[in-house]
Amino acid sequence: MKFTNQRVAILNFLKGNLNHPAVEEIYEEVKKSLPRITKATVYKNLNALVDNGFLKEVNLKGISRYEAKLEPHHHIICKTCGKIIDFESDELVEYSLEIIKNYKGFRIDRVETTFFGICNTCIAI
Amino acid sequence: MKFTNQRVAILNFLKGNLNHPAVEEIYEEVKKSLPRITKATVYKNLNALVDNGFLKEVNLKGISRYEAKLEPHHHIICKTCGKIIDFESDELVEYSLEIIKNYKGFRIDRVETTFFGICNTCIAI
DNA sequence: GTACGTGCAAATGATTTGCGTTAAG
DNA sequence: CTTAACGCAAATCATTTGCACGTAC
Numbered sequence: 001m002k003f004t005n006q007r008v009a010i011l012n013f014l015k016g017n018l019n020h021p022a023v024e025e026i027y028e029e030v031k032k033s034l035p036r037i038t039k040a041t042v043y044k045n046l047n048a049l050v051d052n053g054f055l056k057e058v059n060l061k062g063i064s065r066y067e068a069k070l071e072p073h074h075h076i077i078c079k080t081c082g083k084i085i086d087f088e089s090d091e092l093v094e095y096s097l098e099i100i101k102n103y104k105g106f107r108i109d110r111v112e113t114t115f116f117g118i119c120n121t122c123i124a125i
Numbered sequence: 126m127k128f129t130n131q132r133v134a135i136l137n138f139l140k141g142n143l144n145h146p147a148v149e150e151i152y153e154e155v156k157k158s159l160p161r162i163t164k165a166t167v168y169k170n171l172n173a174l175v176d177n178g179f180l181k182e183v184n185l186k187g188i189s190r191y192e193a194k195l196e197p198h199h200h201i202i203c204k205t206c207g208k209i210i211d212f213e214s215d216e217l218v219e220y221s222l223e224i225i226k227n228y229k230g231f232r233i234d235r236v237e238t239t240f241f242g243i244c245n246t247c248i249a250i
Numbered sequence: 251g252t253a254c255g256t257g258c259a260a261a262t263g264a265t266t267t268g269c270g271t272t273a274a275g
Numbered sequence: 276c277t278t279a280a281c282g283c284a285a286a287t288c289a290t291t292t293g294c295a296c297g298t299a300c
Contacts, residue, residue, distance in 0.1 A: 006280080040282070040283075043266070059184055062188075096217060099214055107245075109243075110240070112238070115236050123232060148289080168291070173255090
């Protein structure tokens with residue numbers, strides 16, 4: 001995989017953004033430094049970066065969102081505004097894998113927990 | 126909400142199918158008993174049934190899939206063939222909610238764990 | 251009887267593809 | 276130099292919408 005300017009710009013933007021942005025936002029941001037980039041290029045690069053393990057994809061309501069945080073972790077999602085927050089708990093990962101250990105029929109290699117609720121901002125409104 | 130023939134047919138099909146089918150499959154199946162039904166109607170009804178709590182939606186790789194199993198449960202997904210298996214563990218639900226209990230900033234009301242791996246069928250191939 | 255649902259066709263929106271050109275290694 | 280990636284436009288695919296007609300309640 002070649003590390004083109006476009007790819008580096010996308011990676012750098014995502015390394016500094018913990019909000020799990022969707023394609024549109026990534027495109028708008030990267031366009032500031034690379035005005036000739038197209039959305040198709042952003043799509044191709046996001047797919048390549050995910051396939052090569054540089055990014056993780058989170059799908060919410062049919063829309064792909066991306067994060068550069070590669071360590072196993074969990075997500076908390078606000079059902080009202082759609083905000084996604086990372087939540088780290090190795091303890092929860094280990095407990096989940098322990099629970100599934102004796103399940104026959106699958107070789108499990110990854111686990112993720114998703115919490116749903118309402119964030120404080122949306123509660124206040 | 127009115128319980129039309131179309132809605133009942135969709136609900137009944139999903140109550141007898143644990144494979145989390147996508148819209149296309151639901152449409153093809155329901156069409157057998159209601160040949161004049163359209164895919165738009167299936168979409169509208171699936172949305173209505175989810176909104177009214179008769180179905181749950183599972184999104185995998187940007188495609189919506191549906192299940193009639195309403196109790197909190199977890200999913201095991203085969204990364205190779207995409208098969209989704211239900212996995213019940215009240216213990217895991219409780220443990221997860223206990224872990225998140227002291228997290229400030231969200232009022233959590235639901236949790237789901239997703240396990241990823243390879244199913245025995247795909248391992249054998 | 252009336253509001254809600256259906257069927258049809260057309261629109262939308264996210265994502266992908268084909269291809270000639272460009273640049274990374 | 277050679278191959279992968281870019282940019283552009285067109286295509287694809289899931290899903291939604293508008294509206295006249297039909298039917299559950």
